[in-house]
Amino acid sequence: MLLAATIAGCAGAPTVAPRLILETGTLKRSIVAFNANASALASAEANGDITVWSLPDGQLQRHWRAHTSSVHGLTLLPDDRVLSASYDGSLALWTGAGELLRREHTPAPITDAAVDVTEGIIVTGHTDGRVRRWRISDLQFIESVQPHRGGVRAVAYHAPTQRYASSGHDGAVYVWRQGESARALMAPPTDARDLAFTPDGARLYGAGWFKVFRWDLADGALTVQDTEHRGIITSIDMSADGRRLATISRETDSAVQILDTVTGAPLVRFQPHELCGGYVQLSPGERFLATTSDDATVRVWDLDQ
Secondary structure, eight states, X not given: OOXXXXXXXXXXXXXXXXXXXXXXXXXXXXXXXXXXXXXXXXXXXXXXXXXXXETTTOOEEEEEEOOSSOEEEXXXXXXXXXXXXXXTSEXXXXXXXXXXXXXXXXXXXXEEEEEETTTTEEEEEETTXXXXXXXXXXXXXXXXXXXXXXXXXXXXXXXXXXXXXXXXXTSOEEEEETTXXXXXXXXXXXXXXXXXXXXXXXXXXXXXXXXXXXXXXXXXXXXXXEOSOOSEEEEEEEOXXXXXXXXXXXXXXOOEEEEETTTOOEEEEEOOOSSOEXXXXXXXXXXXXXXXXXXXXXXXXXXXX
């Protein structure tokens, strides 16, 4: 059931309605992850719970307490295992039934994570300003770098070019390749709350107040794109062709949109959440779009309809 009340300034006029509205029961932002064939969707909550639903029917499959704090990284692996990364400072591997296989404690709380299943690595950002790399199979630590003064906000990884990116509470954004020193990009006007590479790895996108940032990685040039968002764009996800960017915002609106990556103009406007938005993800194959918010729901749109 949708919450009847709304917070003034955090909701907008409905447009495209979702196919599913799934209740999480936690009035805080959560994150979501699809499995490889988009037949399942998982959410991880601010209280450490993980829930898995089947798609496209939205039937609840399993639910368990995974962590003692908010989850900032979540992946449904091809072998039905679940990988999670939490602010409680731990990485965990689970069976598809939610049974713990392995937990690895990290030196500092995890604030964001990026996973590459093909390479078998997870990249984590931490409150100590470090970006760490781990092996998925056994959660063994590989290496770390410290690009930031203060906590890391977001991390991204582009496997074909082995390029990493991070943004921090210090306002800085860095890119680097394995074995190289981190290179500072031109600082955006506000902190980059999320990061995403284009499929060719030539550009990096960031999310900020009202705007989207785009860096050309050949020369580091920064372009600041205006959008229709009227709050912090908290989460972005790049389409496979690099032409569209899924976005969600909070604080003064809860807009959910797909933007043109060249102009920043909305290509699709979706029905906003009842409360401020949190996270957005496109499914593999891009049939579905899933979002989360403070209204304790996960919303799923069928983009094929």
